[in-house]
Amino acid sequence: MDQSYTNSRRLQPRPAIERNLDKAFVWAAKIFALAIAGVFVWITTQVTFQAMPAISEFGLGFLWTSSWNPVNSQFGILPAVYGTIVSSFIALLISIPIGLGVAIFLSEDYLPPKVQRIIVFLVELLAAVPSVVYGLWGIFVLIPFLSDFTPLRGPAMLPAALILSVMILPTIAAISRDAITSVPIDLRQAAVGLGATRWEAILKIIIPAASSGIIGGIMLALGRALGETMAVTMLIGNANTINPSVFAPSNTIASLLANQFAEASGLQVAALLYAALILFIITLIVNILAQLLVTRLQRI
């Protein structure tokens, strides 16, 4: 009697309060997850609306005006756009071959696995060093070193682009390595079975198969380079001119913001907010494309 009574009690449905608690917990988790999407939308709308006064003031001509003169309220960011694109381009030019070399070297069996893991970790550490520390090192070590044997005198495009290439190298190396190691081993075996050497297999089979991930990694690195602020601000010289020489000071959108925002007032703030919106849109497009390429890689 007792036994069956307790058993039937145990088999009763859960009390309502417990079920509601359960539902509330799941909903709370969902709301916090939606909050991430909310933050992203919030940033987008806030940055866009902040720039509205300047957009109606300067129009699209802001993009191809090259004078930045707070005294006459003339604002244009052509030199900064030029500097942003050129510095990122030089950085990619250096770090793509080196990053791919690192990715291949660390995905083959050249080194014993333990040593390989340590080197992978060291390359990752390059990404963890704060950018202001790169800037500090660039000012006191890299620029004096470069000016010994080049026409470089003080901050300029070249040291900024060099440091930028060091900073984005780990992104390219790590994501390319992931892409290369996730290529099915059958492809390599088939290539070697047909008589390919190691490098023939790498260059003709493995790299093409991993290309979407590698390009995604390069795009992510480009996104980082375009938006990188501190190291570039400290090394590029912040001159609002377009000069084709890499030994001349230049400017980027991010360094323009870092340099002027805190002391700006009135129309200059509006112009800087407009510049921020342009940088945001550029990096957003690059990042979304990169994410699409990298996630396509993960589905294979």
Place this chain on the structure above:
Amino acid sequence: MASEFIQDPAKSSFNSASLRRNPTSPRTLFGLIMSGIAGLFTILAIIPLVIILAYLLGKGIAALRPEVFTELPPPPMVPGGGFGNAILGTAIMVGIGMLISVPIGIMAGIYLSEFSTGKLADWIRFLTNVLSGVPSIIIGVFAYGVIVLTTRSYSAWAGGFALAILMLPIIVRTTDEALKLVPQEVRQASIGVGANDYQTVLQIVLPAAVPAIITGVTLSVARAAGETAPLLFTALFTQYWPNWNNLLFEPTASLAVLVYNFAIVPFQNQQELAWAAAFILVVLVLLTSIISRIATARRTY
């Protein structure tokens, strides 16, 4: 009988020597050269790290006196002083950032890993990744618009808010990944003995993932402590201690901004402090990276 089908190796047109590796063939040489280049590039990639660490050790430790942890930044050309206020300011702002981002990040991670179905989770993961790619200076501009303009004051709150947004994607991603590593059987067993969803998550799954989640939070703290760009026009900088009477609604010093400010001035005493502060930041990053590497190396339940 069948011998006519078996060719005499000596007579056949097939030359077995061609199976041997020919050390002077262009294909072999090409492979060797490419391997050499790849190895060289790997060494080239590590060199900057080694040089930077060597300089930080040399210049940073030389400038690291006990009073740098307790005293205020000195004026130009005056020896002595330190950056106690910047250490405290960084700690306060990273603390504010954690208070905001840890609960949101962990709950969002729980949703993604435990309760999500299909499309919505894919979208949120995608947006988390895009959010982590937004340049930190843009986050600074955002925090300036949201906090500094509405409160009409540069403050530790604005800086902490900006850092929270930078930490959020790291915490969501590490929580999501840490929870996914807990085997499905554990959840089934928990539900099998009659536990609710929240009991399963909070008492069974989450505790198993706690070490990995703590690792992710520590990594995000180290990253946030080194961030400079989002603090430049949210927290600004000050020569003085944080003021609690003002509820922190005033410019606040931080280690990262101190490195920037003192690196671009021509005064040697301040430059030395910049190296000392950079050394502290890098030690923080190195320690957390190494600890997280050790903690996540054992990826078993």
